[in-house]
Amino acid sequence: MSATIVPENNLHYPVLLKEVLSIISPQNGGTFIDCTFGQGGYSKKILQFPKAKVIAFDRDQKSKLIAENFKNKFKDRFQFYNRKFSEIDIIKTTDQIKGIIFDLGFSYNQIKDPSKGLSFNYKGKLNMKMGLNKFSAEDIVKNLTAKELEKIFKYYGEEKHSKIISKKIVSERKYKDILTEDLVSIINLTKKNYTNKNKSTKIFQALRILVNNEISELILGLSKSCNLISKNGVIAVVSFHSIEDRICKFFFNEISNLRKVSRYLPINNTKEVSFNLIKKKPILPTKTEIEKNAPSRSAKLRAIKRSTTKKIDTKFIFEKFRYLLEVEKITSRL
């Protein structure tokens, strides 16, 4: 789940901005990759330093419009790819990459766009596509079996009631197309004895993760980044749910000074440390930031600094999270 809420000006509120900037240090210039450009909150702050350059990615077509303004203003210091960050290695530059940032999840503008169907507070068709998708949440809910839905809700939502909710979806869809409000009622009825307000969060999270292939996106993005970042460069990730954070934490620990056994890295020299963790524990938003922007409360920032130029073999991360990657295969017939 991500960032946001500055309703006064309808702009996305960049989470942990000060902390990210202090880690990547753009004040002395250098080339940075903003993997999740969004409204350009991070990129803008980096580009305020005249010697800094940004190469940005975002899968959402709407970010392209904002990127056009950046191109006019910052000229050759800014490039934009309307592509997924799993394709980060398509960049064409001979520059050293000083920082790579991921601010995962969705932006304020995306969640407030009813046509994207990301929020359980809106009515209408299930969608959840952030951009460059092959199928929607509607396709999943309409076509997959109860067993398949259960697996998705269990692995990507960690929802205790996955089985019963899946069965109810399959029986309800015989009579009508399941809209956002229908899914919310199914969940609310199933969890009627629970007192928490947002009973739908986990199921909606699971559908969003699958529609946007968020697990393979993150794993590919991280695994390519660690060989793209220059020596002394930093990779910083802001995550918003426990699955993202678990992947990031494991990956960073394994390739850094914190790893327990030198099983994987680097190739040809299993003793050398490839990265250093900037901090052992994740950096969290301050009380003041949470008061200003409530959704930032679930944000966690982790970062690592490269200490070698040796190529890193990242097969281990695909093996470790194979059980999550397998879930994506369920959608191959959609």
Ligand SMILES: C[S@@+](CC[C@H](N)C(=O)[O-])C[C@H]1O[C@@H](n2cnc3c(N)ncnc32)[C@H](O)[C@@H]1O
């Ligand atoms: C939390 S917002 C980023 C906000 C940005 N840091 C700012 O300050 O404006 C996340 C953005 O990442 C984009 N995104 C999510 N997954 C992506 C992926 N796999 N590849 C490219 N963009 C992605 C979303 O479309 C969204 O615009």
